[in-house]
Amino acid sequence: MANNKASVEFLDGCIIENDYYFISTRMDAQPMNEYDHGRLKWFDSGNWFYQDRNWQVSSVCTLSGFTSQGTRAYVALEEGSGVVGFYIPGSEHVVDEILPGGEDGHGIPSLTDINQIGSNLYLCGYGGKVMRRADGTWKAFDTGLKAPGLGDYLEQGMSVSEALKAARPTQRDMCAIDGFSEDAIFCVGREGLIFFFNGNTWLQVAQATNVDLNCVHCADDGWVYAAGNNGVLVQGKGSNFHPLDASAHDDFYAMTWFNGHLYVGGLKGLYRLESGKLRYVDTGQGTFKCRALDSGHGQMLVVAKRWLAVFDGKRWQRIDDPDNI
Numbered sequence: 001m002a003n004n005k006a007s008v009e010f011l012d013g014c015i016i017e018n019d020y021y022f023i024s025t026r027m028d029a030q031p032m033n034e035y036d037h038g039r040l041k042w043f044d045s046g047n048w049f050y051q052d053r054n055w056q057v058s059s060v061c062t063l064s065g066f067t068s069q070g071t072r073a074y075v076a077l078e079e080g081s082g083v084v085g086f087y088i089p090g091s092e093h094v095v096d097e098i099l100p101g102g103e104d105g106h107g108i109p110s111l112t113d114i115n116q117i118g119s120n121l122y123l124c125g126y127g128g129k130v131m132r133r134a135d136g137t138w139k140a141f142d143t144g145l146k147a148p149g150l151g152d153y154l155e156q157g158m159s160v161s162e163a164l165k166a167a168r169p170t171q172r173d174m175c176a177i178d179g180f181s182e183d184a185i186f187c188v189g190r191e192g193l194i195f196f197f198n199g200n201t202w203l204q205v206a207q208a209t210n211v212d213l214n215c216v217h218c219a220d221d222g223w224v225y226a227a228g229n230n231g232v233l234v235q236g237k238g239s240n241f242h243p244l245d246a247s248a249h250d251d252f253y254a255m256t257w258f259n260g261h262l263y264v265g266g267l268k269g270l271y272r273l274e275s276g277k278l279r280y281v282d283t284g285q286g287t288f289k290c291r292a293l294d295s296g297h298g299q300m301l302v303v304a305k306r307w308l309a310v311f312d313g314k315r316w317q318r319i320d321d322p323d324n325i
Helices: 150-155 160-170
Strands: 008-017 020-027 038-044 045-055 057-063 075-077 083-087 095-099 111-117 120-125 129-132 137-140 174-181 184-189 194-197 202-204 215-217 224-228 233-237 240-243 252-258 261-266 267-276 277-281 290-296 297-302 307-311 316-320
Touching: 008 038, 008 057, 008 297, 008 307, 038 075, 045 184, 057 120, 057 277, 075 111, 111 137, 120 184, 129 174, 137 297, 150 240, 160 252, 184 215, 184 224, 224 252, 224 261, 252 297, 261 290
Parallel strands: 008 290, 111 174, 174 215, 215 252, 252 290
Antiparallel strands: 008 020, 020 038, 038 045, 057 075, 075 083, 083 095, 111 120, 120 129, 129 137, 174 184, 184 194, 194 202, 215 224, 224 233, 233 240, 252 261, 261 267, 267 277, 290 297, 297 307, 307 316
């Protein structure tokens, strides 16, 4: 579909192929407290296309082997509706799947991240939510992670004030999920939460920080990295994590591995981890808010608030959305 000249704010993005990207956006015309609209965009070798959804999309990814014929799909996680959308290349048909608990329009609030790990899809969200899609079916995947919440305590006969007090220290608000395999998955969240799935259950990792962790990446060097507010970057394996001396005054929201280095995106721009410290990367664009990072097919994609940038290891290229010019 062609563009209709409505400016947007980019939220997330991923690489499909070389010079082919999939982006989640929010229209500027939407009031800040309204989420009942989302706009997905594709950039394909110089051309922009879009499709609208009935809810804001918090996270996107690609899924290989969506159909029995091995066809891939572009995946959109709606933030509060309890719906995941699948876009099949070459088809105008969109497959929407309703998550357990989101039936009959109930929705599921605060779903934050979706990712393919192994051959299956995994998503996470606030309240200790983790779900897995295997063999075309979504199921809860939170054994050992989900803690009692407000509703559980109310069902036990507590008053609202008692239930709020009891639930406060048990809230496990997860922000990001990634894994080396389906037997080694990591989920991070607010107040320094890190959980490790070892193939049987989720185990809480001893906290290396108490600040919010916004992103996690299982890197090609065999380490797991998590980053968040106040310049915090932690590194670990299994259930052992430790903070790195990042020396960057920023809040981090994105990470990826490219050409032998970890890259981290924050509210002030892009950084590269070198000898245990984060060094600011000059993209030629000055200070910017980095919303997402991805790598693959010989490229690194930087999703800023209003534009994209692509790095091939030698040269930076900025890509402007014509609706934002």
